Amino acid sequence: MSTPSTPTPEHVRLAESPDAGDAWRLWGPYTAGRQWGTVREDYSADGDAWAHFPFDHAHRRAYRWGEDGLAGLSDRYGFLHLTLGLWNGRDDRLKERLFGLTNPEGNHGEDVKEHWWPLDATPTHSWGRWLYRYPSAAFPYDDLRRSNAARGRDEDEYELADTGVLDDDRFVDVVVTHAKAAPDDVLVTVTATNHGPEPVPVHLVPQLTFRNTWSWGRDDRRPSLTLLDPGTTSDLDEGDVTALDVRHGFLGRYTLLAEGHPRVLLCDSETDTVGLYGAPSGPAHPKDAVDRAVVRGDDSALATDGVGTKAGLHWAFDAVGPGESVTVRLRLVAGPRPPRPFGASYGRVLADREAEADAFYDRVVPTGVREDDRLTARRALAGLLWGRQHYRYDVAEWLEGDPAGPPPPASRRAREPLGRNTSWRHLALADVISMPDEWEYPWFATWDLAFHAVALAHVDPAFAKDQLLLLTREWAQHPDGQLPAYEWAFSDVNPPVHAWAAWQVYLLDGARDTGFLKKVLAKLLLNVSWWVNRKDAEGSDLFEGGFLGMDNIGPFDRSKGVPAGWRLEQSDATAWMAAMCLSLMRIALEVARTDDAYDDLATTFLERFMAIARAMDAFGSMGIRLWDEDDGFFYDVLVGPQQQVEPVRLRTLVGLLPLLAVAVLPDWVTEELPDVTGTLRWLRQHRPTECESLISPHGGGTTLAVVDPDRLPRLLARLLDEGEFLSPHGIRSLSAAHRDGVTLDVAGATTTVRYTPGVSDTGLFGGNSNWRGPVWFPVNVLLVDALRTYAEGAGRDVRVELPTGSGRSVELGQVADELEERLVALFRPGPDGRRPGDPRDHGRGALWSAHPVFSEYFHGDTGAGLGASHQTGWTALVAHLVCSAGRRVPDE
Template identity: 20%
Template sequence: MARERRRRAPEGPRPQERGPRGAAAAARPGPGGAARWAAVAALGLAAAACLLLRARWGAAGPALTPHPAARALPAHSSSAAAAPARFWGSYRPHVYLGMKTRSPRAPVAGLMWLRQAEGEARLRHTCEQSDGLARYGWLRHDGLHFGTQEIRDGGLRLRTEFVKRPGGRHGGDWSWRVAARAERTAGTPDTFLSMFFYVATDGQGTLQPLVVEKNHLVSLTGTTEELGNFTITFQQPTREDGATPLYASYNYLQAKAEGLHRLSDVVKASLSPRFVYAPPGGPKRRYFGVDTYQGPPEGREPHSQLLVHQVTVALPCLLEVVFESGSVPERAGRLAGEVLTQELARHTAAFEQRFERTFGLAQKGFSVQEQDFAKAAFSNMLGGMGYFYGHSLVQSPHSELPQLYPEGPLFTAVPSRSFFPRGFLWDEGFHQLLLGRWDPALSQEVLAHWLDLMNVEGWIPREQILGDEARSKVPAEFVVQHSSAGNPPTFFLVLQQLLSQGAVDVPYLRRLYPRLRSWYNWYNQTQAGPVPYTFRWRGRDQDPQMFLNPKTLTSGLDDYPRASHPSPDERHLDLRCWMALASNVMTKVARHLGEPGGEYQHMAEVLVDNQLLEQHHWAEVLGTFADFGNHTQAVALEWERPRPPPPGQPPPTPRLLRVVRKPPKLQFVGGALGYVSLFPLLLQLLQPDSPRLGSLLADMRNEKKLWTPFGLRSLSRSSPFYLKYNTEHDPPYWRGSIWINVNYLAVQALHHYSRQEGPFRQEAAALYQELRANLIHNIFRQYKESGYLWEQYNDSTGKGQGCYPFTGWSALVVLMMAEEY
């Protein structure tokens, strides 16, 4: 997945790895020209030395220089004036409930809560796996108007809802409703809860309390460049009927923070247990409330203003927060109470109808419970969209230190709200396969956002960590992006789908085209293999002594076994197949625009040529497609025997190191049957009558190899790397587990081959039906049991594992249910 926690810097490009295809060798000088040749060579060496010095002074320039083409997105395309319906949204996926605008220095709103009955200040705010929540996620979310979420925190149940209403010049109004109730058991005291509703700025604008009654912040006012004037009102808590007022204790805090990433710290630091909750006729109990905040340590400059409204109340209860834009001239009524209820009902009904029109699950016979699961999976991906703004930190192969990439915005879905709440290049292509079925315009905008982050060389940082909030969720050693590192170009899958849907117009494609050409050329040039029409991922781990098999994070398949000894002689099958797809899509795009596309068509024809594919990657002795490289299977991890230390010195800590029992040689990579082997099938490059298609279908269905009752495992059980640790602390990742993105490609491909005339049509059709049913059944079962979709699934039990909730590409189960490919 190209996001493993333990990783090393990728290798830089090697000089003169590969010249132009088909270029002749340089001519040698005749005998009479030897002296002249020596003089020319000396001058050439001197010039080369000067150029090298100059290059080292400014070589990082291209890596940090934006692409010269006009931006794919017009200026201010995310503003309230250009896109009012999308201006406000739940674009803070890393918090349990948050809102922000799509602007560079957006004000934010959010919710924290604290169960006072615990007797300690366990504040909930950012989505953390360590919180151990039984469930959280969007049940319904249409991406524009509303969202409904359920959160289960121990015995506490929260239902959060928001609705937006258009109007004015700044994206209109919006309101939140939070309903809280406790699951009480006999003998437990009444639960009372503190909820902290906050608003904060990010370096510009102002916030001020508007109405304060004793310690009760009733409303606040603010202004920013993007929003103009606005007010936020905190409605009085009521019972669940929305009409009966409840007794509550109030606290409020006005403070400054170093940034939005420090909001939790500020609230925690301000909490004091000195406050008393004393409802009439009830027991008095102490609780933690926001009190005073001393400010950040000396030398740290606060630039975020923060206002917090804390309400402490017995459960069950209902609270509403109302945001009103100052530019709305006349309102039919405040978006609260019954008006809010009606708006929620209207948008929910519209969502239900649209979901069925789009995916047709009721028509296909899925139960109500299965349909609710699909709606939650889809809504979590859509509700997990984030808007980020900031710099990447980029390391060029020629610069000594990382440098700041040009600042920019990114509107993107995220793989996981708890563990990966940021943009990942190859994940996003899979995300948009689902979201593009719902809203093709949304996918086009997301695609353009990503391509606008391209540098002059055609490279896009594969992991986007933009802004302080995003960076706070990533260990510092993993922030730097390397400009020689690629990722699978899955956006070509999205373009292929949008073109087949007829969902892209010529002006949009024309804006994209210069960047698509550069992106394609970047892969074709920087990831080229040792012989024409082969490709090699750069970025393999360069310390083979420490790894059972050096990882290839750039491929997205991290620890999937490759050649045991990285070298320039490698040929990577999956990258070759990605480039075949890219060439085919570029041909279609060029044709759509009336542009010359001969180079793309030629490349596509060559890369899908089954005979050449077999020549480069069919390993007859292995009976499958495979990578090629400097490889030996005779490797193992063993504890070293360190030499005795000098007298008086402690013994060194032994390390688990790789032992090579048989020297490597250039050959096809054995012991690696799995997802990579399937790529000619997955991306539908094989002819329907190819005997290799029959071989891959047999491997897929073989339970000793890839088949399980829960989906296709990533690596054959017969592989010596199956479920093997890669280092002492590096557990298997793509070495047996079931991954839904690749299984989706498999289901899609089987569906394709089941409709093509050929000797394997019936076999593909049977496999399609069985694999699809197994995947849907297991993902749904695990969701019912655990409350979540998962990053991966165990190939022996089907149990979800890895990080959660993972409503990134695991949500592709919705397309499998809908049979939309």
């Protein structure tokens, strides 16, 4: 589709701020949604992060590596945080952070018990809006814990809606809006609306907090927040303003301005050691002093000298009537204070930034896209942008402990797996990173982040590229080439989708930044070597990647549960590597157009792909195949101590992933890249049988694919069978043909696996997610992309039944279109306002239907959202589908 040439104001800001350290990127919603219960805050001997720093400690204990809070605004270095505190007059504590169950407490693993939605955001965070739904009744903390503990894995989770506190709309919607008048001048409004039938008290308590950097014995410099006497603010024309002087050794000097005269509650960002641990003495003004003052009327711990490192600004509204709203306004500004900080210009800035956000998204989401899909894309991207969090973790410092603290137990430094991350002492991150979910997964995961980058490239390609490169930098990527998986176990193995994502981001950014391709290619060469050297034990070109992010997809834990003496040659691990080689080959081809030194590198990846594809067909002297000719499917294969072979005959995504290993060589390769062309010619001459199955010429191009033209229709017949993988809402992760269970004899042990379309009914991997039936968005997107590649190349003349057995014959491009349509339709409201992808506990009515939910995964039959309910990470790929589909529609 054609694109107007005049840039929007937000596009101008992006052009002015391509780098992470640029001015417009200094402030954003970078505060974590949850810092407690994370590995980086865990200093225990047993590695039980949940128990070491529980929720009930969070309001009384200083964090070591970050901060958390509601609707947090932070500098990109994580020093200063402006968050929201709330109180409804009934809770036993200030609502400062989101509540959820820890992994041992939930009957299906960790689970947040709150409702909130990122409503809007621009990539420079010049504009952002966020909504929290706060019950008017006392928050049922104990009921949620007790009731979930009583439920088994065969029961639904007990959610906030099940407690009854949200009945009759008895809640207050609190909307927080950020708008920048300048890079270092941020306007913040907080509006609370009572939707219930009765007047309710509403206490709004915005809080300004310095992350504690001075208590650990590494840096004793102490910042300060000082309440300014009205007599010292003569530069302000408006007298109805409260001001705090903000000073920090790195950030410099800021002022927090508040409209009117809220009560200012000052204390320090320090642990209440007396209250928590019974210490004989402790900080005089610990961080929970604000909570004590608001909730219990106890001012004894507040600082009385007007200086602290944490401040709460307390507005109390005793009775907000039904349908009524109350608003407070703040402004965080560096340098000279504006003389009329809340005058008419304040409202103009908000109106201008909102209009600029509309103009920006009118450009991002192509014209002609239906309105409900536009909302879905914009909300998905808003969730990604609000999910960018400051992530600080220096593994060496964490393992050593702090000089001011007790020495860590020796068990922390034991070799993995007894110790955690002890082989990753080089990893030291202090960056804004895209998180999978701000509460349930407040830490990066490498393959998640790759998918995030593809969606983010539609709005902020510079940031998307930086994210992909960040994890390949020497302070993240292991010296042996492995990419860090996630903080619970950096040594775990994620699927190698980095190269695919880098290519997608390059295309979405206009296919012009070959410098980016060169950088990522250089580091992924190390990663390929790691895979070959560490995950191909026998040098067979078949790979043993382990669980590969798919948790319980197999009959056992593929990382730890392989029978002793056996090894598991994995269809998916091998397919991922074949696909990675093709992605790297495509990148090398692109770079070689302007630098012929990369021509030879492209042939290297071509040869590696051929070797892997050949191995998938037959390996070793036994000639056993991952492909099962009778079933028309790929399986994992167990190889025993005496080289006995047992296929794991379970039909899952594992057997469909070989479809991803496909690429089309562009027609210019023949003329521009003689080395690649010569290699192809030699292969056809000397290995004609192999080339016939793996290399398919068509028109002026060539297709490379693991799945040969004879097997493709057979595998697609499984994929598109509604009795197997094809659900109304995408491709299932396990065949529905296993509804009644399939019993497997695996290395002498008998196990049964059953199609489970919803939440997991086993404790494998904590029972926190389920790959035995539901629809997972990212793998579906990869399959759609692969089908489009086939349709572009050797599959252009292939027709298949859709669905299988229907008699309806379609081209592969139409298959991709229909799968894409099913995925996007998860977010389209029906006549009653509900979306197929709404979670069970998502309420009914206009107050709920206005807000799509981006769940972690989706029920394989009904499409209902499951798992993390704010998974605006990989599920945000729906924005990629919507925007890409809109661009494929020709101009009228």
